[in-house]
Amino acid sequence: MIWIIGGTKDSRDFVQLYNQKENLIVTTATEYGGKLLEEFNVKVVTARLTEIEMEKFVEKEKISKVIDLSHPYAVEVSQNAMVASKNKNIDYIRFERENLETEDENNIIFYSVDEIVTYIENLQGNILITLGSNNIEKFQNLKNIGNLYFRILPKWEMIKKAEDCGILPKNIVAMQGPFTYDMNLAMLKQLNIKYMVSKKGGNTGGEREKIEAAKANNTLSILLDRPKIKYPKVYFKIDDLLKNI
Template sequence: MILFLAGTSDARELAITIKEAGYPLLATVVTENAALELRKNGLNVHTGRLNQEEIGNFIEQYGVTMVVDASHPFAEEASKNAMAGAREKGVLYLRYERDRQDYEHKHLQAADTYEDAAEKAGELGGVIMLTTGSKTLQIFTEKLLHQTNVTLIARMLPRKDNMEKCEQLGFPQKNIVAIQGPFTKDFNKALFQQFKVDVMITKESGKQGAVDEKVEAALEMGIQVVMIKRPKIVYENQYSNFEDILQHISREWRGVLA
């Protein structure tokens, strides 16, 4: 059995590809919406975050022989828990992660952390659109929401818990864009124009995460972009394409069956 952490749209495609190749697979996702997409394709799915101990329990309970970690590039804790859980139980760990995208532009600056991004955006001022999700929203509201030269707009998934978090943080309802992507470059441009955006904050999630469309739209409009760098994690057995992952699984599977 393969325990598969599916954190992105391309990760879910990989899970389906592995299943169609004939390997038994149990996928884990954070949201019920992501689970529904996988169940439609006949996959067994667990919904909810797993800590290291829970991953270890899953490995024992389901006879897992390898863990494929395809969680989001910014899901740092999920990857650390998966690596540690696999290592503790003596099973193979494989990491699938989207290739990084290199950007160089006079209107784009990199930030090492969310706090650093908030500082850089605050120095630029104006209308700032946040496209980094709700998980770190508090960092940006604390630093930017009441800054006199800033109007903060938050774009996030239209989920009840996200709206409740905005309410708890005192985020103005008129400044919330609750919408499900992915979005085209033209759609991003229309949204930036609608809110008269001066600065856009995003994460370096990779091409498959529709980051290109956001960044290209913003830069073409002369909007300043602050991009948060990926966490620096040393992964074991890291790959950025499906074929290499499948080849490694095949080699390992032959060893398991031998």
């Protein structure tokens, strides 16, 4: 069996194009990630696996190869999968979204969420945070929290987490992306956003549309750079990946 570490649009695209779906087993961290694959005849397991659990999973499911199509910022998942693959002597292949060129006077790049939190605390004006719900708690004690708007998935547990962190309903934008250029621009204008915080998620994650909309609105893009990980084997296009497995 080939193990697909999924939960992303990239993994859905791969499964859709792969002809021998009966040879695939896909893991997703959330039930929502699994629902993205419901239309395909493929086995899906929803679980957050530790490195040891990954090794047991490889044994149980008789995995011969791991294809990691997890999110670019899911560092722990990729690192654990590489260790488990090495320990079990099976191939590990990584699909990585291509990085967009973002060197522009309208963009500023940081290398950690903590750096971003420190930077934005003294900014004047409204700020749109599009990092998802995982790091909301890092922003909750900022003195300008009332000027921060959080764009997150419209899932109950994520909205509750935001509210538990003291984020008012008016500062929560619960919507499913990725968003078009026009949608991003309209949101920036509606909320009078002066600064936008975003990940470098690539075209699949709607990065280009966000950055271009921000530039058109004279909104400064504050970008969280991707983690730098050395993979044993990596592909940047789904077609290339399909040809080489």
